[in-house]
Amino acid sequence: MAGVKLQGLSKHYGDFQAAEDVTLDIVDGEFLVLLGPSGCGKTTTLRMIAGFIEPTTGTVTIGGADVTRLPPWKRSTGLVFQNYALFPHMTVAQNVAFGLEMHKVPKAEIGSKVATALDLVQLGHLADRYPRQMSGGQQQRVALARALAFQPDVLLLDEPLSNLDAKLRHEVRHQIRSLQQRLGITTVMVTHDQEEALTMADRMVVMKDGRIQQLGTQRELYDDPTSEFVASFVGRSSFIKGRFSGGRFVSHGGLAVETERRLTGEAVVALRPERIHLGADAASDAGNTYRGRVESISYLGSSIDVEVKLNEIDSVIAQVVNKGRDSGASVGDEVSVTFPRDVPVFAASPA
Numbered sequence: 171m172a173g174v175k176l177q178g179l180s181k182h183y184g185d186f187q188a189a190e191d192v193t194l195d196i197v198d199g200e201f202l203v204l205l206g207p208s209g210c211g212k213t214t215t216l217r218m219i220a221g222f223i224e225p226t227t228g229t230v231t232i233g234g235a236d237v238t239r240l241p242p243w244k245r246s247t248g249l250v251f252q253n254y255a256l257f258p259h260m261t262v263a264q265n266v267a268f269g270l271e272m273h274k275v276p277k278a279e280i281g282s283k284v285a286t287a288l289d290l291v292q293l294g295h296l297a298d299r300y301p302r303q304m305s306g307g308q309q310q311r312v313a314l315a316r317a318l319a320f321q322p323d324v325l326l327l328d329e330p331l332s333n334l335d336a337k338l339r340h341e342v343r344h345q346i347r348s349l350q351q352r353l354g355i356t357t358v359m360v361t362h363d364q365e366e367a368l369t370m371a372d373r374m375v376v377m378k379d380g381r382i383q384q385l386g387t388q389r390e391l392y393d394d395p396t397s398e399f400v401a402s403f404v405g406r407s408s409f410i411k412g413r414f415s416g417g418r419f420v421s422h423g424g425l426a427v428e429t430e431r432r433l434t435g436e437a438v439v440a441l442r443p444e445r446i447h448l449g450a451d452a453a454s455d456a457g458n459t460y461r462g463r464v465e466s467i468s469y470l471g472s473s474i475d476v477e478v479k480l481n482e483i484d485s486v487i488a489q490v491v492n493k494g495r496d497s498g499a500s501v502g503d504e505v506s507v508t509f510p511r512d513v514p515v516f517a518a519s520p521a
Protein backbone atom coordinates (compact mmCIF):
# COMPACT_ATOMS: atom_id res chain seq x y z
CA MET A 171 0.00 0.00 0.00
CA ALA A 172 1.09 3.54 -0.60
CA GLY A 173 0.19 7.18 -0.34
CA VAL A 174 -0.03 9.48 -3.35
CA LYS A 175 1.49 12.95 -3.53
CA LEU A 176 0.62 15.46 -6.21
CA GLN A 177 2.89 18.47 -6.34
CA GLY A 178 2.02 21.51 -8.46
CA LEU A 179 0.29 19.35 -11.04
CA SER A 180 -1.04 21.21 -14.09
CA LYS A 181 -2.37 20.27 -17.51
CA HIS A 182 -2.61 22.92 -20.20
CA TYR A 183 -4.14 22.54 -23.65
CA GLY A 184 -2.76 25.59 -25.44
CA ASP A 185 -3.88 28.53 -23.27
CA PHE A 186 -6.56 26.49 -21.55
CA GLN A 187 -5.82 25.25 -18.04
CA ALA A 188 -7.67 21.94 -17.52
CA ALA A 189 -5.87 21.50 -14.17
CA GLU A 190 -3.77 24.12 -12.43
CA ASP A 191 -1.34 23.76 -9.54
CA VAL A 192 -3.02 20.74 -7.96
CA THR A 193 -1.11 19.87 -4.78
CA LEU A 194 -2.43 17.04 -2.61
CA ASP A 195 -1.13 14.59 -0.06
CA ILE A 196 -3.31 11.49 -0.15
CA VAL A 197 -2.37 9.33 2.80
CA ASP A 198 -1.91 5.57 2.74
CA GLY A 199 -5.25 3.80 2.96
CA GLU A 200 -7.32 6.94 2.52
CA PHE A 201 -10.46 7.22 0.36
CA LEU A 202 -10.22 10.63 -1.28
CA VAL A 203 -12.95 11.99 -3.52
CA LEU A 204 -12.43 14.62 -6.21
CA LEU A 205 -15.72 16.47 -6.49
CA GLY A 206 -16.77 19.26 -8.79
CA PRO A 207 -18.98 20.30 -11.68
CA SER A 208 -18.49 19.07 -15.23
CA GLY A 209 -15.26 20.38 -16.72
CA CYS A 210 -13.59 21.33 -13.41
CA GLY A 211 -10.56 19.13 -14.08
CA LYS A 212 -11.21 16.17 -11.82
CA THR A 213 -10.92 13.49 -14.53
CA THR A 214 -7.79 15.17 -15.87
CA THR A 215 -6.28 14.99 -12.38
CA LEU A 216 -7.23 11.32 -11.96
CA ARG A 217 -5.78 10.46 -15.37
CA MET A 218 -2.53 12.20 -14.53
CA ILE A 219 -2.30 9.94 -11.45
CA ALA A 220 -3.03 6.90 -13.63
CA GLY A 221 -0.50 8.00 -16.25
CA PHE A 222 -2.92 8.39 -19.18
CA ILE A 223 -2.39 12.16 -19.33
CA GLU A 224 1.09 13.64 -19.13
CA PRO A 225 1.19 16.70 -16.90
CA THR A 226 2.39 20.02 -18.28
CA THR A 227 4.06 20.74 -14.95
CA GLY A 228 4.34 19.08 -11.56
CA THR A 229 4.97 15.61 -10.18
CA VAL A 230 3.08 12.48 -9.14
CA THR A 231 4.60 10.37 -6.38
CA ILE A 232 3.24 6.96 -5.40
CA GLY A 233 4.66 5.25 -2.33
CA GLY A 234 7.56 7.69 -2.29
CA ALA A 235 8.60 6.99 -5.90
CA ASP A 236 8.32 9.67 -8.58
CA VAL A 237 6.16 8.08 -11.32
CA THR A 238 5.49 11.26 -13.33
CA ARG A 239 7.23 9.94 -16.45
CA LEU A 240 6.15 6.30 -16.13
CA PRO A 241 3.50 4.83 -18.47
CA PRO A 242 0.24 3.59 -16.85
CA TRP A 243 1.19 -0.10 -16.87
CA LYS A 244 4.36 0.60 -14.90
CA ARG A 245 2.42 2.34 -12.10
CA SER A 246 0.79 0.32 -9.38
CA THR A 247 -2.66 1.74 -10.05
CA GLY A 248 -5.92 -0.04 -10.88
CA LEU A 249 -8.43 2.08 -12.78
CA VAL A 250 -12.19 1.57 -12.99
CA PHE A 251 -14.14 3.49 -15.61
CA GLN A 252 -17.68 4.79 -15.67
CA ASN A 253 -18.66 2.52 -18.58
CA TYR A 254 -17.01 -0.62 -17.06
CA ALA A 255 -14.96 -1.14 -20.28
CA LEU A 256 -15.41 -4.93 -20.18
CA PHE A 257 -14.77 -6.98 -23.30
CA PRO A 258 -18.15 -8.34 -24.47
CA HIS A 259 -16.70 -11.47 -26.11
CA MET A 260 -14.85 -12.55 -22.96
CA THR A 261 -16.31 -14.21 -19.88
CA VAL A 262 -16.10 -12.55 -16.50
CA ALA A 263 -13.06 -14.67 -15.59
CA GLN A 264 -11.36 -13.91 -18.91
CA ASN A 265 -11.96 -10.18 -18.44
CA VAL A 266 -10.27 -10.28 -15.04
CA ALA A 267 -7.45 -12.50 -16.36
CA PHE A 268 -6.83 -10.04 -19.19
CA GLY A 269 -5.89 -7.33 -16.69
CA LEU A 270 -3.40 -9.72 -15.07
CA GLU A 271 -1.87 -10.67 -18.41
CA MET A 272 -1.43 -6.97 -19.18
CA HIS A 273 0.50 -6.68 -15.94
CA LYS A 274 2.65 -9.67 -16.93
CA VAL A 275 1.56 -11.85 -14.03
CA PRO A 276 3.00 -15.39 -14.54
CA LYS A 277 0.43 -17.71 -16.20
CA ALA A 278 0.52 -20.20 -13.33
CA GLU A 279 -0.69 -17.58 -10.89
CA ILE A 280 -3.50 -16.14 -12.99
CA GLY A 281 -6.22 -18.71 -12.16
CA SER A 282 -5.95 -18.27 -8.41
CA LYS A 283 -5.67 -14.48 -8.64
CA VAL A 284 -8.83 -14.33 -10.79
CA ALA A 285 -10.69 -16.48 -8.26
CA THR A 286 -9.51 -14.34 -5.35
CA ALA A 287 -10.48 -11.10 -7.07
CA LEU A 288 -13.94 -12.39 -8.02
CA ASP A 289 -14.50 -13.61 -4.46
CA LEU A 290 -13.63 -10.13 -3.21
CA VAL A 291 -16.55 -8.68 -5.16
CA GLN A 292 -18.75 -11.75 -4.47
CA LEU A 293 -18.99 -12.83 -8.09
CA GLY A 294 -17.09 -16.11 -7.95
CA HIS A 295 -20.24 -18.02 -8.93
CA LEU A 296 -20.65 -16.00 -12.16
CA ALA A 297 -17.10 -16.44 -13.50
CA ASP A 298 -18.27 -18.11 -16.73
CA ARG A 299 -20.95 -15.59 -17.65
CA TYR A 300 -20.57 -12.95 -20.32
CA PRO A 301 -20.97 -9.26 -19.47
CA ARG A 302 -24.28 -9.03 -21.39
CA GLN A 303 -25.73 -11.65 -19.02
CA MET A 304 -25.10 -9.45 -16.00
CA SER A 305 -26.67 -6.37 -14.45
CA GLY A 306 -24.90 -3.01 -14.58
CA GLY A 307 -23.99 -3.31 -10.91
CA GLN A 308 -22.48 -6.77 -11.46
CA GLN A 309 -20.54 -5.56 -14.49
CA GLN A 310 -19.12 -2.72 -12.44
CA ARG A 311 -18.04 -5.21 -9.79
CA VAL A 312 -16.25 -7.24 -12.49
CA ALA A 313 -14.44 -4.05 -13.53
CA LEU A 314 -13.52 -3.55 -9.87
CA ALA A 315 -12.24 -7.15 -9.62
CA ARG A 316 -10.15 -6.59 -12.75
CA ALA A 317 -8.62 -3.45 -11.25
CA LEU A 318 -7.89 -5.16 -7.92
CA ALA A 319 -6.68 -8.53 -9.25
CA PHE A 320 -3.03 -7.56 -9.56
CA GLN A 321 -3.08 -6.00 -6.09
CA PRO A 322 -2.30 -2.41 -7.04
CA ASP A 323 -1.15 0.06 -4.40
CA VAL A 324 -3.73 2.61 -5.51
CA LEU A 325 -7.30 2.22 -6.76
CA LEU A 326 -8.58 4.95 -9.11
CA LEU A 327 -12.33 5.21 -9.74
CA ASP A 328 -13.65 7.44 -12.52
CA GLU A 329 -17.36 8.08 -11.85
CA PRO A 330 -17.86 4.34 -11.25
CA LEU A 331 -21.51 4.64 -10.25
CA SER A 332 -22.93 7.10 -12.72
CA ASN A 333 -24.28 4.50 -15.17
CA LEU A 334 -26.23 2.69 -12.47
CA ASP A 335 -29.81 3.40 -11.48
CA ALA A 336 -30.45 5.01 -8.09
CA LYS A 337 -31.05 1.80 -6.11
CA LEU A 338 -28.05 -0.02 -7.52
CA ARG A 339 -25.92 3.05 -7.02
CA HIS A 340 -26.62 2.90 -3.28
CA GLU A 341 -25.77 -0.79 -3.16
CA VAL A 342 -22.55 -0.60 -5.16
CA ARG A 343 -21.50 2.54 -3.28
CA HIS A 344 -21.69 0.59 -0.06
CA GLN A 345 -19.91 -2.44 -1.55
CA ILE A 346 -17.02 -0.34 -2.88
CA ARG A 347 -16.59 1.52 0.39
CA SER A 348 -16.60 -1.60 2.56
CA LEU A 349 -14.22 -3.41 0.20
CA GLN A 350 -11.88 -0.42 0.22
CA GLN A 351 -11.91 -0.33 4.02
CA ARG A 352 -11.35 -4.09 4.27
CA LEU A 353 -8.37 -3.95 1.89
CA GLY A 354 -7.10 -0.62 3.27
CA ILE A 355 -6.24 0.41 -0.28
CA THR A 356 -5.51 4.07 -1.05
CA THR A 357 -8.36 5.15 -3.32
CA VAL A 358 -9.09 8.23 -5.39
CA MET A 359 -12.58 8.58 -6.85
CA VAL A 360 -13.95 11.19 -9.21
CA THR A 361 -17.59 12.19 -8.97
CA HIS A 362 -19.87 15.16 -9.55
CA ASP A 363 -22.40 13.73 -7.10
CA GLN A 364 -22.04 15.38 -3.68
CA GLU A 365 -24.09 12.75 -1.89
CA GLU A 366 -21.78 10.05 -3.21
CA ALA A 367 -18.79 12.07 -2.04
CA LEU A 368 -20.27 12.76 1.39
CA THR A 369 -21.12 9.11 2.04
CA MET A 370 -17.95 7.46 0.71
CA ALA A 371 -14.97 9.73 1.33
CA ASP A 372 -12.53 10.05 4.19
CA ARG A 373 -11.67 13.45 2.74
CA MET A 374 -12.95 15.39 -0.23
CA VAL A 375 -11.45 17.87 -2.63
CA VAL A 376 -13.77 20.37 -4.30
CA MET A 377 -12.45 21.60 -7.65
CA LYS A 378 -13.48 24.46 -9.90
CA ASP A 379 -11.88 25.71 -13.12
CA GLY A 380 -8.96 23.29 -12.76
CA ARG A 381 -8.06 24.40 -9.24
CA ILE A 382 -8.62 23.00 -5.78
CA GLN A 383 -11.15 25.16 -3.96
CA GLN A 384 -11.08 23.33 -0.64
CA LEU A 385 -9.79 20.07 0.85
CA GLY A 386 -11.19 18.56 4.03
CA THR A 387 -13.39 16.04 5.74
CA GLN A 388 -17.10 16.09 5.01
CA ARG A 389 -17.72 17.92 8.26
CA GLU A 390 -15.12 20.58 7.45
CA LEU A 391 -16.55 21.18 3.99
CA TYR A 392 -20.15 21.14 5.15
CA ASP A 393 -19.79 23.17 8.37
CA ASP A 394 -16.91 25.43 7.39
CA PRO A 395 -16.96 26.05 3.65
CA THR A 396 -14.40 28.68 2.76
CA SER A 397 -16.16 30.00 -0.34
CA GLU A 398 -19.63 30.57 -1.71
CA PHE A 399 -18.86 27.98 -4.37
CA VAL A 400 -18.14 25.22 -1.84
CA ALA A 401 -21.16 26.21 0.28
CA SER A 402 -23.38 25.84 -2.77
CA PHE A 403 -21.74 22.71 -4.17
CA VAL A 404 -21.57 20.67 -0.95
CA GLY A 405 -25.00 20.52 0.66
CA ARG A 406 -27.56 23.29 0.28
CA SER A 407 -27.42 26.88 1.44
CA SER A 408 -29.53 30.02 1.28
CA PHE A 409 -27.33 32.99 0.52
CA ILE A 410 -27.93 36.46 1.87
CA LYS A 411 -25.95 39.06 0.01
CA GLY A 412 -25.04 42.41 1.50
CA ARG A 413 -22.29 44.62 2.78
CA PHE A 414 -20.23 45.07 5.92
CA SER A 415 -19.97 48.59 7.16
CA GLY A 416 -18.62 49.49 10.58
CA GLY A 417 -18.21 45.76 11.39
CA ARG A 418 -21.90 45.06 10.83
CA PHE A 419 -23.48 43.15 7.97
CA VAL A 420 -26.55 44.67 6.33
CA SER A 421 -28.21 42.70 3.55
CA HIS A 422 -29.24 44.26 0.26
CA GLY A 423 -32.79 43.76 1.48
CA GLY A 424 -32.07 45.82 4.62
CA LEU A 425 -31.63 43.06 7.26
CA ALA A 426 -29.06 43.77 9.95
CA VAL A 427 -27.35 40.41 10.54
CA GLU A 428 -25.07 39.59 13.48
CA THR A 429 -22.17 37.38 12.41
CA GLU A 430 -19.24 36.03 14.41
CA ARG A 431 -16.92 36.48 11.49
CA ARG A 432 -16.61 40.04 10.26
CA LEU A 433 -15.31 41.21 6.91
CA THR A 434 -15.30 44.47 5.06
CA GLY A 435 -17.15 45.40 1.88
CA GLU A 436 -19.48 43.21 -0.18
CA ALA A 437 -20.09 39.82 1.42
CA VAL A 438 -22.35 36.77 1.48
CA VAL A 439 -23.79 34.89 4.45
CA ALA A 440 -24.50 31.17 3.87
CA LEU A 441 -27.30 29.49 5.80
CA ARG A 442 -27.75 25.72 5.91
CA PRO A 443 -31.48 24.82 5.88
CA GLU A 444 -31.35 22.81 9.11
CA ARG A 445 -29.77 25.73 11.01
CA ILE A 446 -32.73 28.00 10.29
CA HIS A 447 -35.55 27.72 12.82
CA LEU A 448 -39.14 28.77 12.37
CA GLY A 449 -41.89 30.03 14.66
CA ALA A 450 -42.15 28.51 18.11
CA ASP A 451 -38.99 26.44 17.52
CA ALA A 452 -37.03 29.63 17.20
CA ALA A 453 -35.03 30.49 20.33
CA SER A 454 -34.62 34.23 20.07
CA ASP A 455 -31.31 34.28 21.95
CA ALA A 456 -29.80 31.96 19.33
CA GLY A 457 -28.86 34.84 17.08
CA ASN A 458 -30.75 36.64 14.38
CA THR A 459 -34.53 36.74 14.38
CA TYR A 460 -36.77 38.23 11.68
CA ARG A 461 -40.37 38.13 10.54
CA GLY A 462 -41.21 36.69 7.16
CA ARG A 463 -43.93 35.18 5.03
CA VAL A 464 -44.05 31.55 3.88
CA GLU A 465 -43.61 31.55 0.12
CA SER A 466 -43.58 27.84 -0.67
CA ILE A 467 -43.47 24.42 0.96
CA SER A 468 -41.85 21.26 -0.42
CA TYR A 469 -42.36 17.87 1.17
CA LEU A 470 -39.23 15.74 1.25
CA GLY A 471 -40.64 12.90 3.37
CA SER A 472 -38.96 12.99 6.76
CA SER A 473 -38.48 16.74 6.47
CA ILE A 474 -40.17 19.73 4.86
CA ASP A 475 -38.52 22.65 3.10
CA VAL A 476 -40.17 25.94 3.96
CA GLU A 477 -39.21 28.93 1.86
CA VAL A 478 -39.66 32.18 3.74
CA LYS A 479 -39.49 35.60 2.17
CA LEU A 480 -37.97 38.10 4.60
CA ASN A 481 -38.32 41.17 2.37
CA GLU A 482 -38.34 42.04 -1.33
CA ILE A 483 -34.79 40.69 -1.81
CA ASP A 484 -33.90 38.23 0.95
CA SER A 485 -35.42 34.79 1.32
CA VAL A 486 -34.29 31.62 3.06
CA ILE A 487 -35.17 27.94 2.99
CA ALA A 488 -35.62 26.27 6.38
CA GLN A 489 -35.71 22.50 6.73
CA VAL A 490 -38.15 21.44 9.42
CA VAL A 491 -38.81 17.95 10.73
CA ASN A 492 -42.02 16.44 9.42
CA LYS A 493 -44.01 15.75 12.58
CA GLY A 494 -47.20 14.67 10.86
CA ARG A 495 -50.16 16.02 9.01
CA ASP A 496 -50.93 19.07 11.14
CA SER A 497 -47.39 20.19 11.70
CA GLY A 498 -45.60 23.07 10.10
CA ALA A 499 -46.58 26.26 8.38
CA SER A 500 -48.79 26.99 5.38
CA VAL A 501 -48.12 29.19 2.40
CA GLY A 502 -48.93 32.80 3.27
CA ASP A 503 -48.38 32.38 7.04
CA GLU A 504 -46.38 34.99 8.90
CA VAL A 505 -43.56 33.26 10.77
CA SER A 506 -40.51 34.20 12.75
CA VAL A 507 -37.18 32.98 11.41
CA THR A 508 -34.06 32.56 13.54
CA PHE A 509 -30.53 31.59 12.58
CA PRO A 510 -27.31 31.65 14.60
CA ARG A 511 -24.39 34.07 14.45
CA ASP A 512 -21.75 31.42 13.78
CA VAL A 513 -22.60 31.02 10.11
CA PRO A 514 -20.12 31.04 7.22
CA VAL A 515 -19.46 34.48 5.75
CA PHE A 516 -17.47 35.08 2.57
CA ALA A 517 -16.29 38.05 0.60
CA ALA A 518 -18.59 38.33 -2.42
CA SER A 519 -17.09 36.56 -5.40
CA PRO A 520 -16.40 38.81 -8.38
CA ALA A 521 -19.26 38.83 -10.90
Ligand code: ATP
Nearest residue numbers: 183186188206207208209210211212213214215362
Ligand atom coordinates in the same frame (compact mmCIF):
# COMPACT_ATOMS: atom_id res chain seq x y z
P1 ATP B 1 -16.67 15.75 -16.38
O1 ATP B 1 -17.36 15.54 -15.08
O2 ATP B 1 -17.57 16.39 -17.41
O3 ATP B 1 -15.93 14.57 -16.88
P2 ATP B 1 -14.18 16.87 -15.41
O4 ATP B 1 -14.19 17.74 -14.23
O5 ATP B 1 -13.73 15.48 -15.22
O6 ATP B 1 -15.60 16.92 -16.11
P3 ATP B 1 -12.03 17.10 -17.27
O7 ATP B 1 -12.40 15.93 -18.12
O8 ATP B 1 -10.90 16.94 -16.36
O9 ATP B 1 -13.30 17.62 -16.49
O10 ATP B 1 -11.77 18.33 -18.25
C1 ATP B 1 -11.38 19.60 -17.76
C2 ATP B 1 -11.42 20.60 -18.88
O11 ATP B 1 -10.38 20.31 -19.82
C3 ATP B 1 -12.72 20.59 -19.66
O12 ATP B 1 -13.12 21.92 -19.91
C4 ATP B 1 -12.37 19.86 -20.93
O13 ATP B 1 -13.16 20.33 -22.00
C5 ATP B 1 -10.91 20.23 -21.13
N1 ATP B 1 -10.17 19.17 -21.86
C6 ATP B 1 -10.06 17.88 -21.52
N2 ATP B 1 -9.32 17.20 -22.41
C7 ATP B 1 -8.95 18.09 -23.38
C8 ATP B 1 -8.18 18.03 -24.59
N3 ATP B 1 -7.62 16.87 -24.99
N4 ATP B 1 -8.04 19.16 -25.29
C9 ATP B 1 -8.58 20.33 -24.87
N5 ATP B 1 -9.32 20.46 -23.74
C10 ATP B 1 -9.50 19.37 -23.00
